[in-house]
Amino acid sequence: MADGARLTKREETRRENERAILAAAEKVFAEAGFGGATMQLIADLAGLPKANLHYYFATKEDLYRRVVRDIFEIWLHAADVFDLADGPVGGIGAYIDAKMEISRRHPAGSKVWASEVMHGAPVIQDYLETTLRDWTDNRAARIQGWIDAGRMQPVDPRHLLYMLWATTQHYADFGHQIETLNGGRPLTEAEWQAAKASVKTIILRGIGAT
């Protein structure tokens, strides 16, 4: 008792295998794209026979769909910080921090998401049209509220959101390019902090947030 949920050996194994498969899949899909990824590669990385993957996920597309949706959830919840603050400095500042942190900790997931959208969102188009659209409408309204309250300069809320997404995701999706331009070394802790600070400084000043 006292170690959370009581699990049978079966449930535990299932959970662990799924986790291993999803982690491997995320990495392989990020590195090779959907078309370039192979079930064999994912299986090897997960340490399971290929046939076993098909026991847990019927098809390559099912597995991919699951990976994309998992990322989407994380991505979406980063916006919780948006709603806690009462003004643009706190709200947008915290959102930038949160999204930069996601780029740093889930670079593979970010790439899978980027790849999916870039190729026309074949598997999550419905999510874009429902969940994401609602999400965006809400946040745009909130930003407009700040503008109306004189807390920031009038800018198109949507283009501001695009800029936030673009800039923060860039550090994951184009991490390889940034690393190369950084002398071939990954950003250090201090360099990450500097990156965050730069982004926040420019954007918050850019919208005249108070």
Place this chain on the structure above:
Amino acid sequence: MADGARLTKREETRRENERAILAAAEKVFAEAGFGGATMQLIADLAGLPKANLHYYFATKEDLYRRVVRDIFEIWLHAADVFDLADGPVGGIGAYIDAKMEISRRHPAGSKVWASEVMHGAPVIQDYLETTLRDWTDNRAARIQGWIDAGRMQPVDPRHLLYMLWATTQHYADFGHQIETLNGGRPLTEAEWQAAKASVKTIILRGIGAT
């Protein structure tokens, strides 16, 4: 005479076929990624038999390499405007316009480039380490010059460049997402102008450019 270069029928055909293949390849690579693209698909789109592709480009990788390098050239030359202006408002403003225009006119190329970098730049790593690094160093120095001259606030020139790249490319790479959030319709001419204006306003104010 007077219609430019005099070409034999052979040269003309060769030129036209190469053009058709490259255009088709850019589109297919953008839509499906390197791994998902097939020579058959490219051939069909170019209106040529598959075997003919291999006469012009020995391998799929050769063809891909050519597409990526062509984009890189366009991308790089967009920065010419950077050098004509004497201050950040003109220089960076014009650069944003130029890169937004590329996103608009070469969305497929942009996606191929993004995909290439995202997957670790397997075919243009050398370009990143030489041409792009030099390019970046030069522009960073120029921006630093503007800072030293008091023409803009002190910000890290590199992170500013990343922000410019990220934001402008976003309109190509995530064009599908933007279109979906725009009610399923592509941006109109006026909306493109508004996007450009938003980006320029926020960034130029963000760096305190004068």
Place this chain on the structure above:
DNA sequence: CCACAACCTGACCAAGCGGTCAACAATATT
């Protein structure tokens, strides 16, 4: 302990892939 269900996997398959090639057609050169 038993019977049943869930889980695992090596061997296999049809389909599609990048790439080759021999035979042929068109153009250029002499």
Place this chain on the structure above:
DNA sequence: AATATTGTTGACCGCTTGGTCAGGTTGTGG
């Protein structure tokens, strides 16, 4: 007109792919 060069293509090949499946193993509930 004859010849050499370059361009074109259907048919083909070896290989890898996603996916299947029969038969075995492991865990569970009674």
